[in-house]
Amino acid sequence: MSYDFDLFVIGGGSGGIACARRAAEYGAKVGLAENDRLGGTCVHRGCIPKKLMVYASRFPAQFEEATGYGWSKPESHLNWSQMVRAVNNELDRLNGVYQRMLDKSNVQLFRGYAQFVDSHTVAIGDRKVSADKIIVAVGGRPVKPNNIPGIDLAVVSDDMFNLPEQPKSLVIIGGGYIGVEFACIMQGLGTQVTQIIRADRILRGFDGDLRSTLTEAMEKHGIRIFNNSNQIEIEKTDEGVKVISRSDKEDIAVADAVSLAATGRKPNLENLGLENTGVEIVDGAIAVNEISRTSEPNIYAIGDCTPTMELTPVAIREGRIFADTHFGKKDAKMSYENIPTAVFSTPEAATVGLTEEDAKAKYGDEAIKIYRAKFRPLYHTLSGQDEKTLMKLVVNRDTDKVLGAHMVGEHSGEIMQAIAISLKMGATKADFDATVALHPSSAEEFVTMR
Ligand code: NDP
Numbered sequence: 001m002s003y004d005f006d007l008f009v010i011g012g013g014s015g016g017i018a019c020a021r022r023a024a025e026y027g028a029k030v031g032l033a034e035n036d037r038l039g040g041t042c043v044h045r046g047c048i049p050k051k052l053m054v055y056a057s058r059f060p061a062q063f064e065e066a067t068g069y070g071w072s073k074p075e076s077h078l079n080w081s082q083m084v085r086a087v088n089n090e091l092d093r094l095n096g097v098y099q100r101m102l103d104k105s106n107v108q109l110f111r112g113y114a115q116f117v118d119s120h121t122v123a124i125g126d127r128k129v130s131a132d133k134i135i136v137a138v139g140g141r142p143v144k145p146n147n148i149p150g151i152d153l154a155v156v157s158d159d160m161f162n163l164p165e166q167p168k169s170l171v172i173i174g175g176g177y178i179g180v181e182f183a184c185i186m187q188g189l190g191t192q193v194t195q196i197i198r199a200d201r202i203l204r205g206f207d208g209d210l211r212s213t214l215t216e217a218m219e220k221h222g223i224r225i226f227n228n229s230n231q232i233e234i235e236k237t238d239e240g241v242k243v244i245s246r247s248d249k250e251d252i253a254v255a256d257a258v259s260l261a262a263t264g265r266k267p268n269l270e271n272l273g274l275e276n277t278g279v280e281i282v283d284g285a286i287a288v289n290e291i292s293r294t295s296e297p298n299i300y301a302i303g304d305c306t307p308t309m310e311l312t313p314v315a316i317r318e319g320r321i322f323a324d325t326h327f328g329k330k331d332a333k334m335s336y337e338n339i340p341t342a343v344f345s346t347p348e349a350a351t352v353g354l355t356e357e358d359a360k361a362k363y364g365d366e367a368i369k370i371y372r373a374k375f376r377p378l379y380h381t382l383s384g385q386d387e388k389t390l391m392k393l394v395v396n397r398d399t400d401k402v403l404g405a406h407m408v409g410e411h412s413g414e415i416m417q418a419i420a421i422s423l424k425m426g427a428t429k430a431d432f433d434a435t436v437a438l439h440p441s442s443a444e445e446f447v448t449m450r
Pocket of ligand 1 (some may be wrong): 145146178198199262264305342344
C-alpha cells in the first residue's frame with residue numbers, strides 16, 4: 001500500500017514540530033497540519049509569554065532590594081500595554097522562527113484543521129492526504145469548572161496575555177501551576193491578588209515543605225490565599241466581578257475587572273474525527289502505551305492530548321523518541337522518571353524525583369532520610385528582606401540513593417535542571433557529599449547538607 005506521507009503530524013506545537021523535523025531528518029516524507037500559529041501553547045499562550053511576564057514582575061522587588069546596597073529607589077511604573085506589546089512582538093518573532101525551521105526541514109505544512117477520515121486518511125479542508133503513520137499532537141486548552149456559578153465571568157490563562165488593561169485587583173481560582181504563577185506575576189506587577197483554592201494548600205502533588213515555604217513567601221508578598229474554599233460563586237456587580245466563597249462565610253474579594261479560572265486543562269479532541277478510527281479515549285485524553293501508540297496500531301499520540309505530564313519538554317521528548325524509533329532505527333524509550341519541573345512563582349519552586357510523602361509511601365517511613373536546609377540567601381542580607389530559601393533532599397537510607405530534590409528560592413529552576421542529571425545517573429548522598437561546593441552560592445547547600 002502506498003501513502004502520500006510516511007508520517008502525518010496533526011498539530012504544530014512543540015511536540016508535533018519536534019517529531020516532524022526529526023522524522024524528516026531521517027529521510028521520512030512528512031506532512032504537518034496546523035490551524036493556528038506555529039509553536040502551540042508553549043510559545044503563544046504558555047511557557048514563553050508567561051516567563052517573559054515573570055521577568056517583568058520581578059523588577060519592583062529588585063528596585064527595592066537595591067536600596068539595601070546603597071542605590072536610591074527609582075521612580076518607575078509599569079506601562080501595561082507596552083509590556084503586552086513587547087511580549088507579543090517576541091511571540092511573532094518565534095512564530096517566524098518556527099516557520100523557517102519547518103521550511104528548511106522538508107516538512108510539508110498544511111494550514112488548516114485536520115480531521116480523520118479513517119485511520120490512514122486525514123482531511124484538511126477539501127484536501128485529503130493519506131499516511132502510513134499518523135501522530136496526534138493537538139495539545140490542550142484551559143477548562144473552566146462547571147460547578148461554580150458565574151464561572152463564565154472568569155477569564156482563563158490564554159486571556160491573561162492580552163488583557164487590555166492591568167487589573168487593580170484579581171481573584172484567581174485554582175492552586176496549581178497556572179494559578180500560582182499568575183498570582184505571583186500579577187502581584188509583582190502591582191495588582192492586588194487573592195487566590196482561592198479548594199485544597200488545604202497550593203500545588204497538590206508537590207513536596208509538603210515546598211508547598212508551605214512557597215505559601216509563606218507568597219503571603220509575605222501580599223497575596224491573600226484562601227484554603228479549603230468550596231462553594232465558590234462569581235457575580236457581576238457595579239464595582240466589578242465579585243467572588244464569594246460560601247465556605248469562608250465572607251465575600252472573598254472584589255476583583256475590579258477580572259477573575260481567573262486556573263483550574264486545569266483538557267485535550268483538544270473535539271472535531272478531530274477520532275470516531276472514524278479505533279483510537280480509544282479515556283477520561284478525555286487519548287490512551288497511549290509506553291511507546292505513544294494508541295489503540296489504533298498506526299496512530300500515535302504525544303503531549304498534552306495524552307495522560308502524560310503536561311510539560312513541553314515531555315511532549316518534545318516523546319515526539320523525538322517516536323521519530324528515532326520509527327524512522328531512525330534506534331531503540332529509544334521514553335522514561336517518565338526524574339523529570340524536573342519548576343513553578344515560575346516568586347520565589348521560584350523546582351523539583352525532581354519523589355516528594356518526601358511519596359517516598360515514604362513507597363519505601364516506608366523508616367527507609368527515608370530527609371536532609372533540609374532553610375536559610376536567608378546572601379542576596380537578601382543587605383536589604384534585610386526576610387525571604388527564605390528551602391533546599392531538601394529525600395534519600396533512601398538503605399541504598400543512599402537520592403530519590404528526590406526540592407527547592408524554593410532564586411534560580412531554583414536553573415539549579416534543578418543540573419540536579420536532575422545526577423538523579424538520572426542514580427547519584428547517592430555520598431556522591432553529593434563528595435562534590436566540592438561552589439562558594440558563595442545557594443546551590444552549594446545541596447552538597448553540604450548534613
Ligand atoms: P493544575 O492541574 O496544575 O491545577 C488546577 C488547580 O485547579 C488545582 O489547584 C485544582 O485543585 C483546582 N481545581 C480544579 N477544579 C476545580 C474546581 N472545580 N473548583 C476549584 N478548584 C479547582 O492545572 P493548571 O491549569 O494550573 O495547569 C495545567 C498543567 O499545565 C499543569 O498541570 C502543568 O502540567 C502544566 N503547566 C506547567 C507549567 C510549568 O512547567 N511551569 C506552567 C503552567 C502549566 P486541586 O488541587 O484540589 O485538584
